[in-house]
Structures are given as structure tokens and as C-alpha cells.
Amino acid sequence: MKLRLKNTLSLYILLFISSYTIAQDNLIKITGTLIEDTTSQPIPYATVVINDTSSHKIIAGTTSDESGKFSMATSKTNFYIEISFMGFETKTIKEFKTINGKIDLGKIILITDSQSLDEVVVTGEISKTTFKLDKRVFNVGADISSTGASALEVLNNVPSVNVSMEGEISLRGSSGVQILINGKPSVLADESSNALGTITADMIESIEIITNPSAKYEASGTAGILNIILKKEEKKGWNGSVSVNTGTPDNHSIGLSLNRRTENFNLFAQLGAGYRSLPKDAEAINRNLTNNEVIFSEGTEYRNETFYNITLGTDYHINDLNVLTLSGNFAYEIEKQPSKTNFNYFDANNSLISSWERNEITDATNPKYSYELNYKKQFKDHEDHTLLLSVLGRFFGKDLSSHFTNTTIAGADSDSDQKTATDFIQADYTYKVDYTNPISDTYTLETGAQYVINDVGNDYEVSELTNNGYEVNNDLTNNFEYNQKVFGAYATGAFEKEKWGIKVGVRVEQTNLKTLLTNTNESNEQNFTNFFPTLHTSYKVGENFSLQAGYSKRIFRPRLWDLNPFFNIRNNFNIRVGNPNLQPEFTDSYELTSIYKIGKATLSSSLYHKFTTDMVERVFTYVNNVTITTPQNIGTNSAIGFETNGKYRASNWLTITGDFNLNYFDRVGTFETQVFDFSGNQWSSRLGSKIGLPADIDVELTGNYQSGFKTVQGTTTGYAFLDLGVRKKIFKGKAIVNLGVRDLFASRISEQFVTQATFETYSFGQRGRFITLGISYGFGKGEAMTYSGGRRR
Template sequence: MIYTPNKIYVNLVFFLTVCLSYAQQNSIELLGTVVEKDTEMPIPYASIVLYDSDTAQKAGTTTNIDGLFSLTTTSKNFKLEISVMGYETKTISKFENTNNRIDLGTIQIAPENKKLDEVVVRAEVSKTVFKLDKRVFNVGKDISSSGASALEALNNVPSVNVNIEGEISLRGSTSVQILVNGKPSVLADQSSNALGTISADMIESIEVITNPSAKYEASGTSGILNIILKKEQKEGWNGSISANTGTPDNHSLGASLNRRTENFNLFTQLGAGYRSLPQYKSGTNKNLISGETLYNEGTEYRNETFFNVTLGTDYHIDERNVLTLSGSFAYEIEDQPSETTYAGYDANDNLISNWVRTETTEATNPKFQYELNYKKEYKNNEEHSLIVSALGRYFAKDLSSEFLDTTISGSENNEKQQVDTDYKYSDYTFKADYINPINDIFTLETGTQYVVNSVINDYEVREWIEHEYIVNDSLSNNFEYSQNVLGVYGTFAYEKDKWGVKAGLRVENTDLKTLLTDTDESNKQNYTNLFPTLHTSYKIASDFSIQAGYSKRIFRPRLRNLNPFVSIRDNVNVRTGNPELQPEFTNSYELTSIFSLGKASLNSSLYYRYTTDVVETVYTFVDNITIATPQNIGTKNSIGFETNGKYNANNWLTFNGDFNYNYFERNGSYEEQSFDFVGRQWSARLGTKIRFPKDIDLELTGNYRSDYKTLQGTNAAYAFMDAGLRKKILKGKAIVTIGIRDVFNSRIYEQFVTQPTFERYSNRSRGRFFTLGISYGFGKGEAMTYSGGRRR
């Protein structure tokens, strides 16, 4: 008999179908729910293993977040073993089979009474350890089982603080980058409440990176926080909705929704609101040659209506391959009214002129971002991975302003001006990272990143002359900016239980171009730099470790520093950019220790930084008008000490604080004027959280920043306090918050510029803010505050 390929295929399909039907008829399904014996609470992620009569493992699974499990077997004689850390192992060997289905119902397991091994005890309690170039905060059951949110988990990390409105800071600075599983993510966007879809029991650990290795781009922020999620994530619906109000106006509605299945994680966030941000200002410009003085005082507003939406999905192709696609869109409508009063006096204190300058500004700002990310884990080790990602962002501003000067008394000072700005910004980041743990001791990392930035800023100023508006060519321009940065890196690490070292090298090429299209003035810079890094750590004892690190960093001048347009919003205190500005480079050395003693933890650092071509704002004085321009001025040596502590006095009282002292030496000159001097600056923050009965939390935070010497003068000291009250209701599913920013209205920025020919004083403050919010978490989501998108 001759079999054609089609006949073979048909017979094969028939054979497999018969075998599959037979297997299904003879397979047995087991299901049940695992709970704690004393509390009847479900136990998630318990290990369920099925053995045959020869004690060979035949099948296995874990319980979900509700303690449920289900598995199938074709074995006739078997037993089931249930185990989870901290509980007695339970074995079941007798079953009642009904139509090939065994329902074990509720299975109770008891906590272990015997003393656990020391290492196991540590694993159950949150603890910080050093890992060469980072500190790793392992989230233990003391946090993950308490129903805390991701923000509350972050707030337990030494050096990290999360205020009652959800703003995250690292070592006192809010300029911190948030990553999820080592990559940028819409879930990590601080401008929304997307973190509300992450709860503490989903977090494996949180990495704190203050002196980044060569793996990270050389232009840094104050640090990086990387949230590592557990493989076993909550299935089902998670989300929250929130409403907020406040004075000055701060009104918003927001919602987050997250749907997790075995293969998909779908998330979305919606928001809308209105807010105003007043700024009170006053100042003095004094001409020391003529004796003339010009005073100004007024209030600027930035009112904004905003809408935003975020959509994204993680697709788990299989156990080792994940594809992420996400995007967000926001639309803002701005209104910026302001009014400033000016008064000029001669050397004899006689009034020369008194006038009012009013501003009417309207703008629309569309912006969006999108991300495509692929992660592959290799079979031999889950840390052996490849991550490839593409991230795109776009922002536009269509702005129109009208300025009117009206004389009150003295010499006439009437003027009308109009400004139109057409601004378009886009950047694209393409990145690939490969990590290979060669063995338990050696690890190799390598990767590349390409960042493309492009900006077009068409700026036109018109002045009212003889009954019509005429373009002022000296103030108008169309500025085009592009910067492309290509980076390649490699690191090699040697790490054992107590000691390790990690060395790395990053190479970055920067291609910068600027062009003033109206005057055909261009600036081109192309430079390649090496950025070496070296990190080491040593574990002296279980509760005491030290870490040392070196890295070279770069600050590339941003568009605001380079664009030479003159801002005329305040036409007696103007600022302009400098297209010839060069990047500044910093060699950073840091020695850090971490010490834990019972309920207290202390992180202390000694650091030294040497910076060349320091970018400083230089003030010049022309016709009683101060002009601020960034310049590269010499070098800066800085040595400092920083300490961060947290003390959990008991289950209702927590203290945390930061202290930073910095001594610096400046050397440089500009236009034959020497700027050599030494100075010091210190800052401190002390916060306390008090937990009252009925799920009421009170948070008080005091801050102080000392005065410090600047290139041409002094910045004054200031102190302020924030307060917040939070109440959990509906068994913690809903939260009501009340916040007061700057309780005593004392956060006032004062700057003094003192030069041989002029003096300048400026004073700015935001005033006291009151906020009220309510949030409700549904499904397995956590209630949290939503305050809308960050301003650009």
C-alpha cells in the first residue's frame, strides 16, 4: 500500500486525536484552597507538588493570590505535598475521586513552631543589602503581607521618602528616575497614579542606585530606583479611582485600571483636572554708579486645564519572553495672567516713573509618549537576559502672549508687545541590554543606547509702533536644535558572599547642532568621551556593610541653556541662552556604609566631586536691567558628608531624616573678573509619621536649607514644614487625605547679587497650599492619590 503525504497527515491527526481523547478521559483534576489554620486567611504562592508511588515528582503548581490551585495527572497512585516558607509541610495521600475530579476543599496548614534558621528569619523581614553598584531593599512579609501600596513600600526604603501626596524623593532630591524591572515604564510615571496598580506583595525588591555604573547613561539624575516585580503577579482586576480638590485651585479626577491574566497584563489610566499655581515675587535692581534704584512687585499665575490617558499591555509570550507596548497622551490648556508694579527712583530717592505691566497668555500643549519593549530570559539562568526597547516622546506648545505697560505716575512708560511661540520637541531612545551571569561569581553586562533629540522653537516678538504691531527682529528668531547621543558599554563583575568588585566602561558620542534660521548662525559640536566606573562592596557583618564607587558623569547643556532668545515676560530682569555653551564633566567618588540595629537603619556617605567647565548663571547690568546668561566658569571641587536614617520606634511611630553638608571650592574667571572663592552649604530634613487608632496617620516633615555663596552673591537660607493627615476607611479600600504644603508660608527663595557696579535682589514664593483627596481601590488595587500630570 502506498501512503501519500496527505494520507499520512490525516492518519497522524487521527492517531493524535485518539490519544489525546484517551488521555483526557483518564486524567484526574485536583483542586483546593490553602489557608492558614489560625486565621483562615488564604496563603498565596504556596508550592503544590504531586508525587507518584516511587516519590518521583509528576506535576506541580503554586496557589494564586486567593490561595486557590488546580492541576491534573494521569497517575493512579500519588500523593500531594503542600509547602510554604514559615509553615509546616502538609502531605495528603487519601483522595475521593468523583468522575476524575478530586476537590480537596479548604486545606489548613499551621505555622511552624520550631525556631527557623537564621537566614530564613532574615528573608521574612525587609532588609537592605549591598550589591556592588547598588543597594537592594528586599521586601519581606512585614510589608508585603500588610496590604501596603507600592508607594508605602518605597517609603520603607532607606534614603527614599514619599510624602503624603505621593511625591518620591531620593536623598532629599525629587530628580529621581523610576524604573520597573530595569526599564522605563508607563507604570513608573510619577505624573499619574499608575503605581496604584502595583501593591507591595507584588514587589520582590527595590534597587537604589546613587552612583550609577557604566550600564546607565552618563548624564545622570540624583539617582535611580528600580522596582523588581515578582514573577507571580496578581491575576484579576486591580485599580483605583480618586478625586482631589484644594486651594489655590487644584482639582482633579483620576482612575487606574489593571487586568492581569496568565499571559496578559493590561493597564490604563485616565485623568482630568484644573489647577492654578500662583507665584509671588518682588525685587530690586540698584545701579551703584548712578544711584538709581528700580523696584518691582507682583503675582504670576499659571492656570491649567489638563486631560490625559495611558494604555499599555505586557504580553507573556511564554515563561521566558515578554513583550510590552504602552503609550500615553495628554492635552493641556494654559492661561497665564500676571500683573507686576514697577517703580524707579533716582539717587536722591525721588520717583522717576511708576508703571504696571500686565500679561495675558494662552497656550495649548499636546504631548504623548509610547514604548515598545522586549525581554528574553535564557533557560540556564533567569538573570541571563536580553532587553530591547524603543521609547518615543513628543511635546508641542502653541503660545500667544500680550504685554501692556501702563504709566501710573512720573515719566511716561507705556508699551504694548505681543509674543508668539511655536515649540515642537521630540526624542527617541533605542536601547539594548544583555546580561550574562557566567557563573555564580562572574557576571558580564553589555549594551548600547541611541538617543535622538530634536527641537524647533519659532519665537516672534512684535511691538506697537504708530498704531500697528511691528516685528522686532532683534528679539525674534527661529531656533532649531538637534542632539544625538550614541552610547556603548560593558561591565564585568566579580562577586562572592562578602566581597565583590565591578568595573565598567561606557563610550558616548555626542553630535549637537543648533541653528538660528533668521540669521543663519549655527553651532556644531561633535565629541566622544569615555566614562569609566568602578564599584566595590564588603560585608563586614550581617548588619554592617560598606560600599565604594567611582563614576565619571556629564551634564549636557539643555535647550533652555542654549537658546539665545530673550524672555521679555519681566522686561527688567531678562534671561537668554548661550549657543556656545560646553558640557561640564564630573568625576564622582563615594564611600557609603549601611548599618542596621534593630528597628533603626543608618546610611552614611562621604563623597568627593571634581567638575570642569562648570555651567553657572552670570548676571550683567545694562540700563538698570539685569541680564542672566549661562557661561562655562572654571572648576569646582566639592567634598561632603551625607547621612540618612530611619527609626521605627514602634508600630505607630516612625522617624526619618536626612542631613547633608557640602564644602566647595570654586576657581574660574570671566571677562577678567576672578571668581575664586570657597563656600559651604548644608541641608536637613526631619519627618515623623504617627499612626493613631481608627487607621489615622499624621505626617509632619520639616526642612531647612542653609544660605550659601554663589558666583556673584548669596542665596539666603529658608525653612518650611509640610503636614498631612490620612484616614483609611472601608477596611483600607478607600483613603481620605488632607495636606498642607508650607504650613507657615516660609518657603521663600531670596537671592542677592552683589557686584562692583550693581546690586540685584529677588524674592519668590508659592505660598501655602491646602489639598483634600479621596481614593478608592477596587479589585486587588490599592487606593492612592492622583494629582494629574507634571508640568513641562
């Protein structure tokens, strides 16, 4: 296989990188050391704030270091000092002496709170959410920042966001959320590890929630974006967590996460290894309505995997205005897929024609690595005046071989022994620049560009057993090459006052896509340029009610497996084939959102309309009792929906969350001679509760329901399932024991019916119940978090 991997040498010439200091002779420096009353030991990581005497608002703040010492400064003269830490009584200091611009408080003794070690004293503002045109901003107040919680627990306090005990993040009930740190990708934001556990609540300034992205972001987006904004005065020292996990079906792993902050560097590392399996029960029925022949198949598919993972990275703070980030990840996976499927072939009289068992032995190795270089510059005139440059590279390889053998149980042979060999290589490169300039208190301009290269090769060979041994089947063998380049540029302008604002933008993306099937020399090339306008506005009606409206145009580009015309021979009677002529689909998205508070409840509701053209649908055809599934562009889809989600804190020990989404859709389209015009509806809901029990035990119950819905050729059935999690904190939260049960009643299924004039098909899939048990320990300022071992692909 010949694969052209294009790598571009990127050289950024960084101009105007300089540091500056401003002499401020009127600053008063405040120092002291915090000591426990019972043990006389130092108290690290306690919160120390300076409050204005008149307004009681926070002027400045810091935290004590590992030795209990703290230092901060202020130019104010009318203030008092407040010190708080979980498990201790809050101490207020109003009397002190200033000598030569310094206040030395000496040793300060904090008294243990005998009433409740778990009580959190709120010393500042309460966390709240506000609208900012194209996003919502969750400002982290002292009620959370003083608790010592991790970033994941902070995210779990954000409206519309839910974090399971296993660390899976969802937005409005949908996974696939992109996590950013200070507006840029980061290894610390990798959801596949526990790196977010090394960021504590008091390091976070705010979290931005973006559900309908502006032109600044790629037109082919995700379920949403969460941007974690860190405070400039990040804690220094070691953070870390180590965890050991086991489960059934096999899910065993060990992970270590480290993070070290100094004055100029932030070093982070992630190490992990493990073994897991993912069995799936599958069943299929192919019914030929012309001759009434039927083929049944059922079996269990396995994907057993041993994996190793290492991540290294650093943030280098050149000075207060310039940060350079370099990170890399390497993973290696070893796969085994011992699967077995039973087939039964019946004639029109329901008499057995043939019965056989098909066994699969598959071995694969998957090396993959990624690297990222980011440079961020802040300008002196405004903290939001920034320039961000980034380079990202990813590589994934798969060397796979399979051996399929068939054993006849009854009747005639109906299948053949086969071997396959796959050599797959994928390389992705992203080059990006973003510039933001708040030219005044009310006007902000943004502009930037991005260039993405996706280069893929899939060399696939099929051999079949003959009298002379195994011979290559050229009809099934192919070498497919896929190369896509997307260049995008954008500009946005925003006008924002205290209660009202508007933001307009446009993004242009030029796509060049080439595919080649080398054994037949079939090629396909697509070149197209598209404009993606966006419009957002928000209005603050009152303190507890705000409105936001938005419009964006989005694109779905066909992926490799949508385009590759290969045959998957795991089941020769149910195969999937790609379509190299598949076109992208485009969606116009309109959304009106409100966020409001009613007592202890926070609710967010949306009305939306999405209109999609060239809708990509899976179309089923039937040839010689074989079901062939192929993606096709079929007409339009118009969807109108309502979505609401909320979070209710009934008490300190009970929190209830819920999501509900209902949409009505109208399909219009024709494929070949068949008309696909129909209407339907689909709805989903989720209800979760987090219950705090005595002895630092938390219980989480989450129920989900997905309704059935119509498809272009049949129906998909609905299902309900329940997840259970139990967590026990020990050693004052530094160690955590987790017990998780996914799909408690083994009721989550995938079931689809296809009904056409000449054939009917039925498919069923089920993963079953998963049980996991883990223990993790956090040290330094990190909190114990579960290591998941990474996402599969």
C-alpha cells in the same frame, strides 16, 4: 518655522523565541479553597506557603484567587502548609493525604482574629537590605508582602527612600528619581500618575537602589535609580483605583487607574482630567551703583491649566522567557497666565521718575504624547541571562501667545505694549539594547548601546505697539533650532563572592549638537567623544554592617533653554538669555557608603568627593538698568561632603526618618576680567515622622531646612518649611481620605542677592501654602492612591 523631525523605523528581528516545558512527574500538586468563618464567603488574595518541616524555610508560595481557590506544587515530601491573611488567624496544616500526586485540602476555614484586625502575622523572612556591588538590594520579606500594601508603601520601607502622602518619591532627600520595572521603563513606573498603586507588595521580589550608577546607565543621570523586581508568579485579576481631589490654590482632578492581569497579558490604563493654578509672588530690585538709580518691581504670576491625560499599555508574555511591552500616553493642556507686575523707577535722590503697571494675558495649548516598545528575552540557562530591546518616542508642542499692556500711574512712560507668539515643537527618540550574561556564579558580563535624538524648534516673535499698530521687533524675534544626537555604548565586568565583589566598566558617548538662529544665520556645532569609566566594590563586614565604594564620571549637557539666545520679556528689566557657545560640564564622583543596623534603626552614611570642570554658572550683567542673566562656563568646583540618612521604627505606630547633607566647596575660575575664586559650604536636612493613630488615621510631618550659600556673584539665603499630611483609611483600606498641606507656614522662599562693583540686584519668589483634599477607592487588588494629574514642563 522649519523643523526637521527625524523618525527612524525600527525593526527588531527576534531570534530564538521559543517556549519549553520540562516534565516533572514527581511534583505534588496542592489545591484548596479559603472560606471566612463568620460569613462563609471566599477569601481572595490570602498568602499560602509551603514550609520545610526541618528548617522552616519557605519552599514555595502563592495567593488565592477571587473565588478563594489556590493551587501550587512542590517536589519536596517533608513539608507543612501555612495560610495567612490580614485580619485572620494564621492556619497551619501538617496532616494531609497524598493521592496520585495530589493533595486536595478542600474548604479551609480561616478564623477572624478577634484581638486586632490590623495585626500582620509574619510567616516568613523579614525584609532586609544587602549590597550588590553598584547597588543596594531591598529584599521584600513576608513582613511586608503579606500586608496588601501598594508598591509606594513598599518603597517607603526602603532605606534612603521616602514617599510622601502625595506619592512624591525622593532618594537621599533628592527628587528626580528614575523608576524601572524589571530593569526597563514602564508606564506602571510613571510617578506622575497612581499606576504604582496597582502593584501590591506580594508581587514584588526586591527593589534595587542605585545612587552612583555604573557604565550601564546614561552618563547624564538623575538623582538615582529605583528598579522594582516583580515576582514571576504575578497575581492575576483586576486592579484599579479611582480618585477625586480638590485644593486651594485651585487643584482639582479626577483620575481612574486600571490594571488587568491574565495568564499572558498585563493590561493597564490611566485616565485623568483636572484644573489647577500655580500662583507665585515675585519681587525684584535693580540698583545702579554708578548713578544710584533704582527700579523696583513686584507682582503675582499665574499659570492656570486645564489638563486631560490618557495612558494605555500592555505586557504580552509570549512564554515564560519572552515579554513584549507596548505603551502610549497622550495629554493635552490648556494654559492661561493672567499676571500683573507693578514697577517704580527712582532717581539718585529717591524721587519717583515713573510708576506703571504691566499686565500679561497669555494663552497656550500643549499637546504631548509618548510611546514605548520593549522586548525582553530571558535565556534558559539563567534567569539573569537577558536581552532587552527598547524604542521610546516623545513629542511636546506649545502654541503660545501673550499680550503685554502697560498703564502709567505716575511720571513718564517707561515701557511699551508688546505681543509675543511662540511655536515650540520637541521630539525625542531613544533606541536601546542591553545584554546581561552571568557566565558563572561569580562572573557577570554586561554590554549594550543607546542612541538618543533630540530635535527642537522654537519660533519666537515679538511685536511692539507703534503709531501704525503692532510691528515686529526683529532684534527680539528669533527662530531657534536645536538638534542633538548622542550615541553610547558600554561594557562592564563583575566578580562577586558572598562577602566581597568588584565591578568595572566603561561607557563611551559620542555627542553631535547643532544649533541655528535662523534670523541671523548664527550656527554652532559641537562634536565630542567622551569615555566614562566606572568602578564599584562592596564588602560585607557582618550581618548588620556593609561597605560600598564607587567611582563614576558624569556629564551635564546644556539644555535648550541654556543655549537659546532669546529674550524673555515678561519683565523687561530682568531678562534671561541663553548661550549657544555653552560647553558641557564633567564631574568625577567618588563615594564611600556604609549601611548598618542598630536595633530598630537602619542608617546609611556616605563620604563623597566631586570634582567638576567647566562649571555652568548663571552670570549677571547690568546694562541700562536691565539685569541680564546668562549661563557661562566658569572654572572648576571641588566639593567634599558627608551625607547620612536613616529610618527608625520606634514602635508599630511611629516611624522617624531623617536626612542630613553637608558639603564644603572650593570654586576656582575666571570670566572675562573677573576672578571667581572663593570657598563656602552648604547643608540641608530633613526630619520626618509618620504617626499611626487609632481609627486607621495616619499623620505625617516633614520638616525641611536648606542653608544659605555663596554664589559666584553674591549669596542665596536659606529657608525652612513644614509639610503636613493626614490620611484616614476606610473600608479596610480600600478607600482613603487624604488631607495635605504643603509649606504649612508659607516659609519656603527663593531669595538671591547679587553684589558687584557697579550694580546690585535682589530677587524674591514665593509659592505660598497649598492645601489639598482627596478621596480615592481601590478595587480588585489595587490600593486606593491619589491621582496627581501629571508633571508639568
